[in-house]
Amino acid sequence: MATHEQLPSTSSRTVIDPTVCEPTVSVQDKSSKDAAPSTALRRQEAILTTKKINIGTRRSALAVIQAENVEKALKKAHPEIEYEIHAMATMGDKNQTTPLHQFGAKSLWTHELEAQLLDGQLDIVVHCLKDMPTQLPPNCIIGCIMDREDPRDAVVMKKGSEYKTLADLPDGSVVGTSSVRRSAQIKVKYPTLKFKDVRGNLGTRLSKLDAEDGEYSCLVLAAAGLLRMDWGNRITQYLDSKTPGGGMLHAVGQGALAIEVREGDEKILDVLSDLVDESVTRAGTAERSLLRTLEGGCSVPIGVETRWIEKGKLLMKAIVVSLDGQEYVEAERLDEILNVKDADEFGWKLAQELVEKGAAKILEAINLNREVIEEGGGA
Numbered sequence: 001m002a003t004h005e006q007l008p009s010t011s012s013r014t015v016i017d018p019t020v021c022e023p024t025v026s027v028q029d030k031s032s033k034d035a036a037p038s039t040a041l042r043r044q045e046a047i048l049t050t051k052k053i054n055i056g057t058r059r060s061a062l063a064v065i066q067a068e069n070v071e072k073a074l075k076k077a078h079p080e081i082e083y084e085i086h087a088m089a090t091m092g093d094k095n096q097t098t099p100l101h102q103f104g105a106k107s108l109w110t111h112e113l114e115a116q117l118l119d120g121q122l123d124i125v126v127h128c129l130k131d132m133p134t135q136l137p138p139n140c141i142i143g144c145i146m147d148r149e150d151p152r153d154a155v156v157m158k159k160g161s162e163y164k165t166l167a168d169l170p171d172g173s174v175v176g177t178s179s180v181r182r183s184a185q186i187k188v189k190y191p192t193l194k195f196k197d198v199r200g201n202l203g204t205r206l207s208k209l210d211a212e213d214g215e216y217s218c219l220v221l222a223a224a225g226l227l228r229m230d231w232g233n234r235i236t237q238y239l240d241s242k243t244p245g246g247g248m249l250h251a252v253g254q255g256a257l258a259i260e261v262r263e264g265d266e267k268i269l270d271v272l273s274d275l276v277d278e279s280v281t282r283a284g285t286a287e288r289s290l291l292r293t294l295e296g297g298c299s300v301p302i303g304v305e306t307r308w309i310e311k312g313k314l315l316m317k318a319i320v321v322s323l324d325g326q327e328y329v330e331a332e333r334l335d336e337i338l339n340v341k342d343a344d345e346f347g348w349k350l351a352q353e354l355v356e357k358g359a360a361k362i363l364e365a366i367n368l369n370r371e372v373i374e375e376g377g378g379a
């Protein structure tokens, strides 16, 4: 059963309708927060008593850049507070050989950091929203979803390649990706391409691609990671629903940064409220609600694309694909989304639409015959 992103319990924040579903995880909704009369005063007090914030992150180059971006934004909003970044290796970073599906849930990238957060050694943890499980552990919540880098997937050709797009590649060319969402969607449009797993952080993956005796013709990666690393010049094609010759939809949460905090840590929530991007929070919440409704605890090859058509009107497209690309179900929905609760319901409704169109059958077949149903492999 799907459960909603729970909102913090103070009256100043929106509360999910408990009759719809049991709340488990929280997202800070700035609009509802600002509505509280005593907010300004309480925030001022909280900020005055917060002296230092310990920021946790994975230790890959990309993760550290992301944490530094968060630190920069926090310093700008609250220069009086001291910040320290603690970068640590998670299980996913340490073990690059065990097939991802043997680890089970995505918490592979988040577990150790969450343990330190709950212990009090860390005050906030910076994550790619995409890497966060849709159900967080008890007492952990999303305190802030920040602005979003380009959410699209992108093609990176091997250095010196004469090709630019997936359509250019000769039959049998090998595309490097560990994401079944990517391979399944690409198979729909380009059935003659082959796929091979590629693991490691972004730098490692690019050197595997460029190696002289390398076996990959190209990689498909999140544009966001490449752009944050300043490797945007390696991108030869962006993939989205409108890509000529056949596009694809990105992962839930892709491109957005999220900050995880201890539930009830009002001081930290108040400090973070300056970093909240409301549009991204709502779009990200809708995407996660769709995933939570469909996945039933497991990762699945589903893609999404969200776009604000005009103020308050969100368009979401979604696709569920069989692993071989032979079957897929698509749906889209346009609705007025004024807060996180609307966004949560919106994602749930689009998931229902996909199920009605046959997504459940595709997902069932995948769950019965599970292989690497995991997004990515670390960055």
Ligand SMILES: NCc1[nH]cc(CCC(=O)O)c1CC(=O)O
Binding pocket: 128, 129, 130, 131, 220, 221, 222, 223, 224, 225, 253, 254, 255, 256, 257, 375, 376, 377, 378, 379
């Ligand atoms: N799977 C790992 C991962 N998690 C987040 C990103 C990219 C950055 C982002 O989405 O914010 C990546 C790399 C990739 O998929 O290419």
